[in-house]
Amino acid sequence: MRNELQAADRVLQVLASFDSAARELSVTRIADTLGVHKSTASRLATTLVRRGFLKRSKRALRLGPEVNRIGLLALGNRDLTALAAEAMQWLCSQTGETVHLAVLEGREALNIGQVDGPAIIGIGNWIGRRTKLHCAANGKVLLAFCGEHLIASPLEAYTARTVTSVKALRAELAQIRRLGWALNTGELEDGLNAVAVPVFDASGHCRAALSVSGPSFRMDPNTYSRLAGQCQQAARLIGFRLGVDKPTAQEPR
Amino acid sequence: MRNELQAADRVLQVLASFDSAARELSVTRIADTLGVHKSTASRLATTLVRRGFLKRSKRALRLGPEVNRIGLLALGNRDLTALAAEAMQWLCSQTGETVHLAVLEGREALNIGQVDGPAIIGIGNWIGRRTKLHCAANGKVLLAFCGEHLIASPLEAYTARTVTSVKALRAELAQIRRLGWALNTGELEDGLNAVAVPVFDASGHCRAALSVSGPSFRMDPNTYSRLAGQCQQAARLIGFRLGVDKPTAQEPR
DNA sequence: GAAGTTCGTTGCGCATAGTGCAACAATGCT
DNA sequence: AGCATTGTTGCACTATGCGCAACGAACTTC
Incomplete structure (x- = not known):
């Protein structure tokens, strides 16, 4: 047969x-x-x-792009990190803060790459650490762009600021999709702030989340928008490495 | 319809x-x-x-492996170089000589990555340079493992040592497949020696050639076999990055 | 620029390949 | 060990995939 x-x-x-x-x-x-x-x-x-x-x-x-996408999927996270390394170094040099790259693993964010900023007060080594999606900037990006079906109830509170209402989380995710970036202000740990953006692959799927994080006395509301813009530039560079075509007329500088 | x-x-x-x-x-x-x-x-x-x-x-x-293979094919040479960077750095630190990564482009070898050794007398920047396949160690590896149909007659002589007989070249390619590495002794330029090995992807196809090169007064016949072994180790590391499964029982140390 | 050649697309009819069903095998769970 | 679930395979039927022919598009030559 x-x-x-x-x-x-x-x-x-x-x-x-x-x-x-x-x-x-x-x-x-x-x-x-x-x-x-x-x-x-x-x-x-x-x-x-x-x-x-x-x-x-x-x-x-x-x-075509779908071959890029599943080809990268078939590669390991170390390969994704290697492809992102240059852009992450650039982002760190621009912002002076710790840069992370995270991917979705099950219903958690897995940190697969980190570049440390120059400050003595920064972030410890998070490579290999998993975090729940709802309370990290990277995690919220992955929820917003990989699908809200990944929300895992109940939402655990890590600090007094953690979002624990699914409805409130969904509203925030809709805003993240509009803005193109996510913010975390002390929701995972008091005093720890982060800005994160999606990294898209050649098929337009969200392949990873890229973030900058630091203590709130350095990362305050005045800095969020600028940091988000820098993250988006770095994410675009990573996207090019992942096979995204460069739109020559639209490419912002 | x-x-x-x-x-x-x-x-x-x-x-x-x-x-x-x-x-x-x-x-x-x-x-x-x-x-x-x-x-x-x-x-x-x-x-x-x-x-x-x-x-x-x-x-x-x-x-599966074929998705790795075509996925990498869909990515650009810079991505391949990024994935190979760590292993190339290692190879350079082990051998003290210039390391190159080359891929097949049409019927030529294109150098896509280079790591320079510490010596003042070394190799200039070859990234982006193309060489004919028959007169470079990397080129001979690509001929041996990507297919002899790529031999382009007539074979141009670059030095007195260049192989210009197709029959002699084919015999040498057979030997390269047996040994698993290629040698170049002043065939492209007088006094320039090189050892090269194939880099295989997850489907067992030859995806690139990895070489070590230097002046003949440092790279002499006593060093060839050791250099080849080191190149093979580095090539295996690159292969793992390209999605080759690690054979745990057979993995040599 | 026109003519000729080659490549690629599409409608059509026919034959076979692809499908779901049912039964069975293999695997996992309790 | 027994039961449930997943996965495989033979079979019959029909819907799909195929080559053919004709045509359009693109390329090459003069």
Whole structure:
């Protein structure tokens, strides 16, 4: 009995036929490689393009954003951190505060990268630490951009400032999506503030959260907007590393 | 008229359903997500596993080596260099010589990364430079492991030592595959020696070549074998970054 | 710029591949 | 050990995927 689905197998063969020597393929070349009619190859290509696995470049076909996305997903967190390292260094040099990169793991935020600021009073080493989503800036970014279905009730209070109402949290998440950044003011620990933004991959999915954090006597309301802007610039740089196309006309400086 | 192939589209939907919150999926979950019968989901999964796009982990399915491979292909050379940076630094500290990472571009080797040794007499900046494959150690590795079909006749002589016979080159490539490393002794430039090894990705394809190079008065025949071994260690580390599974029992120290 | 060539797309009819069902096997839980 | 759940596979049926042919688009040559 056949377990192999012919048409299904063929799109995978198309993807598998890309390599270092063949980064662009034509419909005709795909037909030759697979031994099918060019009309079949054209339909296979159209299906791949529609799902984002290929993109058209003039008459050639190239690997598309969805391949970037799942390719990065298949890589480990250390690889994501390596790709983000340069931008995180830049963000730290710009802000003078501790920079973190966090990813979603189950229903928690996992800190996978950290760059320490110059100040003696800063943040201890958080790499490998998990935090609940609702009480960290990075966590709120992941909730806002990866899906509110990840909210885990009941919401535990860490300080007097922790948001424990699901309704209030949802309202805050909607605001985060509007602003494009999240704020944490002493909700995880008294005196600890943070600003965080999403890092999007080539398919527009939120792949990580990037944050700057520090003590509230350095990070006060006057600094939030500037820090958010700097985080967004760094997140955009990381996004380029993750395969996001550069919109040349829109790229802000 | 339908351009979309239903079965083809379904395997792509399976791949697309992986995300940060869902790095493992079951056959039942896939059936639910796609709205198909579990027998259909089982066959889709089997097709994806067979082509290396998924792998089985107990009863769960995870993204497989072929996704790593094409994912990295979709990323740029700067990303590959970022992933290799740590291992290249290590190799440089071990050997004291200049380290290069090169990839195949068309029928040439493109140098995409470099770490400089401490000696004043070393190698100038080669990042962005292309070399013909037959006369560089990295190039010979790419010929040996990416396919001899890439040999471009006639073979240009750069020095008196350059191999210009295709037959002799093929014999040397066979030896390189046996040894697992390539040597260049003044074939590109008089007095310039290099040792290079392949870097394999998760699907076992040669993704890049890693080399150590220096002047012949420091890199002489007594050093080749040791340098090759060190390059192979570094290449293995890069391979792990590219998603190669660690064979725990076989991993040499 | 026109003509010719090649590549890619799309409607159509036909044959087969893909589907769900049912039964069974494998795995996990209590 | 027994039960529940998940996953696999043979089978029959039908809906899909296929190649063909014709046409449009893009590229090359003169």
